[in-house]
Amino acid sequence: MTEQNLTATPGQTVGPFYGYAMPWPGDNELVPPAKAGAVQLHGNVYDGAGTPVPDAILEIWQPDENGAVSRNSGSLRRDGFTFTGFGRNEVDPQGRFVFSTLNPGPTEAGKAPFISVVVFARGLLNRLFTRIYLPEDAAALAADPLLSSLEPAERDRLIATREADGSLRFDIRLQGEEETPFLRFPSHED
Numbered sequence: 416m417t418e419q420n421l422t423a424t425p426g427q428t429v430g431p432f433y434g435y436a437m438p439w440p441g442d443n444e445l446v447p448p449a450k451a452g453a454v455q456l457h458g459n460v461y462d463g464a465g466t467p468v469p470d471a472i473l474e475i476w477q478p479d480e481n482g483a484v485s486r487n488s489g490s491l492r493r494d495g496f497t498f499t500g501f502g503r504n505e506v507d508p509q510g511r512f513v514f515s516t517l518n519p520g521p522t523e524a525g526k527a528p529f530i531s532v533v534v535f536a537r538g539l540l541n542r543l544f545t546r547i548y549l550p551e552d553a554a555a556l557a558a559d560p561l562l563s564s565l566e567p568a569e570r571d572r573l574i575a576t577r578e579a580d581g582s583l584r585f586d587i588r589l590q591g592e593e594e595t596p597f598l599r600f601p602s603h604e605d
Contacts (some may be wrong), residue, residue, distance in 0.1 A: 442522025443504035463590035471536035482520035
């Protein structure tokens with residue numbers, strides 16, 4: 416058998432071609448908006464120049480208000496009342512996203528509650544991972560290993576703002592001076 420020299424396949428970005436297949440009705444409602452305890456998580460996705468990205472898709476994964484991670488299968492089939500722990504939302508033409516969810520509880524006593532986020536957007540060679548932390552528990556935030564490993568300005572960019580109506584505001588910047596800190600996992604290679 417002779418050895419072949421193979422040429423690598425050219426890299427491709429993760430979007431914007433995914434938009435026709437990934438969204439589904441109610442994908443951004445981890446709970447119905449009228450459910451007791453429901454909170455709106457909203458914000459914008461920006462590129463490095465501060466221009467809204469009109470074709471990104473976000474996925475969020477989170478525990479419920481008691482810190483329990485949903486183990487139910489079928490999170491794509493919404494029944495109108497059960498918390499699913501997973502949601503997906505395509506941004507609008509102005510880069511805005513909104514989820515109807517719950518304030519996540521800590522998965523362990525004393526831990527800072529957070530929402531895991533995955534970003535798909537044009538120009539990315541792979542999806543991006545980040546977190547959204549709730550702003551209320553200063554002691555838990557100060558003790559969080561990830562947040563403690565960051566410079567103060569980076570740390571602040573992972574903490575949502577609680578607005579007067581109780582909603583959470585979190586903007587994502589894909590690059591530039593105010594870039595959102597993104598995570599790399601050992602099994603996530605470019």
